[in-house]
Amino acid sequence: MRSTVAWRLLRHDRSATAGALLGVVAIVFLVGQQLSILFGLLQYMSVLVDHSGADVWITSASVRNVDAVNLIPGQYLERVMGLPEVAWAAPILFGNGLMRTADDSFEAVRLVGLHRPRLQGGPWALAQGRVQALLDLESAAVDRLDLKKFAHPALGSLTEINGKRVRLTAITEGARAFQGTLVFLPLDQVRDMAQTPPGRYSAILVGFQPRADQQTALARLRALLPECSVLTTAELSRRTQLYYLTNTGIGGSFGFSTTIAVLIGIVIITLTMYASVLQRTRDFAVMRALGGRRRDIAVIVLCQAVIVGGIGIFLGLFLLAALLNATRGSDIPSFLPAVVPPLLAGITLLVSLLGSLVALRKALQADPASVFH
Amino acid sequence: MADLRLENIARDFYDGRQLRRVLFPINLTFKPGELTVLAGPSGSGKTTLLSIIGLVLRPSEGRMWLSGREVTGLADDVASKMRLATYGFVFQQPMLIDGLSVQDNILLALGIQGAHIPGVVRQRVAELLTSLGLADTARLPPQMISGGMKQRVSIARALIKDPAIILCDEPTSALDAENGQVVMGILKKIAVAEKRLVVVVSHDARVFPFADRLIKMENGTVVADTAAGKPQGLDVAS
Numbered sequence: 001m002r003s004t005v006a007w008r009l010l011r012h013d014r015s016a017t018a019g020a021l022l023g024v025v026a027i028v029f030l031v032g033q034q035l036s037i038l039f040g041l042l043q044y045m046s047v048l049v050d051h052s053g054a055d056v057w058i059t060s061a062s063v064r065n066v067d068a069v070n071l072i073p074g075q076y077l078e079r080v081m082g083l084p085e086v087a088w089a090a091p092i093l094f095g096n097g098l099m100r101t102a103d104d105s106f107e108a109v110r111l112v113g114l115h116r117p118r119l120q121g122g123p124w125a126l127a128q129g130r131v132q133a134l135l136d137l138e139s140a141a142v143d144r145l146d147l148k149k150f151a152h153p154a155l156g157s158l159t160e161i162n163g164k165r166v167r168l169t170a171i172t173e174g175a176r177a178f179q180g181t182l183v184f185l186p187l188d189q190v191r192d193m194a195q196t197p198p199g200r201y202s203a204i205l206v207g208f209q210p211r212a213d214q215q216t217a218l219a220r221l222r223a224l225l226p227e228c229s230v231l232t233t234a235e236l237s238r239r240t241q242l243y244y245l246t247n248t249g250i251g252g253s254f255g256f257s258t259t260i261a262v263l264i265g266i267v268i269i270t271l272t273m274y275a276s277v278l279q280r281t282r283d284f285a286v287m288r289a290l291g292g293r294r295r296d297i298a299v300i301v302l303c304q305a306v307i308v309g310g311i312g313i314f315l316g317l318f319l320l321a322a323l324l325n326a327t328r329g330s331d332i333p334s335f336l337p338a339v340v341p342p343l344l345a346g347i348t349l350l351v352s353l354l355g356s357l358v359a360l361r362k363a364l365q366a367d368p369a370s371v372f373h
Numbered sequence: 374m375a376d377l378r379l380e381n382i383a384r385d386f387y388d389g390r391q392l393r394r395v396l397f398p399i400n401l402t403f404k405p406g407e408l409t410v411l412a413g414p415s416g417s418g419k420t421t422l423l424s425i426i427g428l429v430l431r432p433s434e435g436r437m438w439l440s441g442r443e444v445t446g447l448a449d450d451v452a453s454k455m456r457l458a459t460y461g462f463v464f465q466q467p468m469l470i471d472g473l474s475v476q477d478n479i480l481l482a483l484g485i486q487g488a489h490i491p492g493v494v495r496q497r498v499a500e501l502l503t504s505l506g507l508a509d510t511a512r513l514p515p516q517m518i519s520g521g522m523k524q525r526v527s528i529a530r531a532l533i534k535d536p537a538i539i540l541c542d543e544p545t546s547a548l549d550a551e552n553g554q555v556v557m558g559i560l561k562k563i564a565v566a567e568k569r570l571v572v573v574v575s576h577d578a579r580v581f582p583f584a585d586r587l588i589k590m591e592n593g594t595v596v597a598d599t600a601a602g603k604p605q606g607l608d609v610a611s
Contacts, residue, residue, distance in 0.1 A: 002485070287481065289429055291453050296453075372427075372465075
């Protein structure tokens with residue numbers, strides 16, 4: 001009966017209910033949207049690591065992020081391959097360059113040199129072309145969403161990076177990075193463009209045998225190369241994301257805007273529910289006089305908060321899903337891990353209950369004696 | 374059936390500057406099967422007394438027994454349970470809750486503490502409404518019925534629990550003469566035919582003919598009580 005009363009009162013007090021719903025929807029939608037951009041950017045930060053297909057990355061010592069690695073000697077490759085747990089090892093070389101655009105301008109790019117024929121760490125999804133095209137020394141691949149920056153060059157068109165001729169042979173999908181526009185090239189080409197010394201690489205990617213014990217293999221690699229950072233892909237991904245989160249102000253900025261969104265939501269919920277309860281003070285006093293305990297009034301008010309929270313969460317998540325769908329494949333970074341929506345729903349429900357506390361306090365003050373004139 | 378016994382019941386209020394006594398020690402006993410009218414001018418303490426009898430206000434002094442059980446200083450939750458189980462209230466205004474249908478307003482008196490409402494009770498609501506001349510109003514919102522009908526709904530709300538005690542605070546003051554007579558007729562029947570203890574607070578002389586017992590209050594004291602053989606001074610017309 002109490003939950004029915006809560007529902008009926010909400011349905012009757014439409015403007016107050018709409019206001020409280022707005023608060024909940026604002027929290028879910030604004031926080032969700034902020035988080036989707038944050039997670040989208042986090043994906044950008046570690047996109048090369050996450051999609052490398054490697055179990056382990058070997059880089060220079062004390063690496064803070066994948067974009068700030070010193071060169072390591074190529075001899076490590078042979079030493080790594082000597083371990084029985086290692087199925088394959090492939091070097092990768094990063095560099096910076098200026099790429100001539102189709103309208104004769106230049107665009108700064110992040111060069112990713114891939115070792116042929118394995119091309120490990122290279123494109124994982126293509127919009128146009130074939131990945132094997134990168135076996136050709138002059139070939140290059142850029143992302144579909146970056147084509148605008150290069151003035152929409154046609155597939156197969158020729159251009160230059162750092163004065164070296166390249167041919168656009170593939171268009172990647174989802175290969176966008178936080179630290180620059182990615183261009184995938186054969187490793188030797190990057191060495192020429194970035195003028196790195198021969199036999200040295202940015203990192204060595206390692207894949208373990210399918211049945212190898214990962215922890216043992218990792219320990220052996222670390223013992224074998226004490227002068228290097230030997231990190232699992234997940235470790236390097238986390239380390240890179242954490243570096244950018246804490247050193248660029250992104251974490252603080254998103255944290256601040258998310259907090260503001262939550263606070264605005266709480267204020268809206270608090271004010272509207274308080275106003276609603278204020279209008280109902282007489283009714284709560286009647287309920288108390290009829291035999292309702294304080295806890296029964298609390299149940300009704302908290303039921304209202306849960307109902308408003310539930311409907312608001314549903315509407316907010318629906319709007320958020322619509323937004324994410326609309327921005328999927330666009331150049332707005334947006335991604336929500338599966339764990340976020342339920343977590344967001346749970347937190348929003350708590351916030352709704354928190355927002356109802358002031359109203360609850362007022363409702364509990366309803367004096368049954370006041371119904372006698 | 375229940376009887377109520379009040380022994381030296383008094384009540385003080387703090388008016389912001391000083392403690393003021395609004396009810397001086399009162400000794401009264403109420404029996405089932407009679408309709409008692411508490412009469413008196415505004416400020417005479419009759420509503421305060423009704424609130425104490427109804428367990429919504431605690432007396433500052435004195436003791437009170439309900440069917441032999443002392444109920445003077447009950448904890449809030451216990452008093453609420455007792456109100457739910459034993460009392461029915463009819464207020465000056467019908468105090469129906471907007472947003473709830475007539476039926477839900479009546480059922481609220483039973484389900485406010487979360488009890489399950491069986492289907493048979495809904496049937497009883499329909500019968501009760503019919504007996505009060507409110508057939509076919511169960512699904513209506515309160516704002517769709519007249520003032521007199523609302524007050525009868527509030528009587529149905531008081532009766533649905535089958536309470537031993539019914540307390541009414543100026544139940545006819547918001548009604549026209551005709552509806553006032555109808556409501557008092559119903560209350561009289563409830564008291565006498567159903568052997569309930571009914572106390573009506575009123576300063577409306579038109580309700581006095583319905584009283585089995587008339588108690589007149591002035592300045593916080595009982596100045597006349599027909600049960601005590603003190604009929605003098607009962608010309609309390611408003």
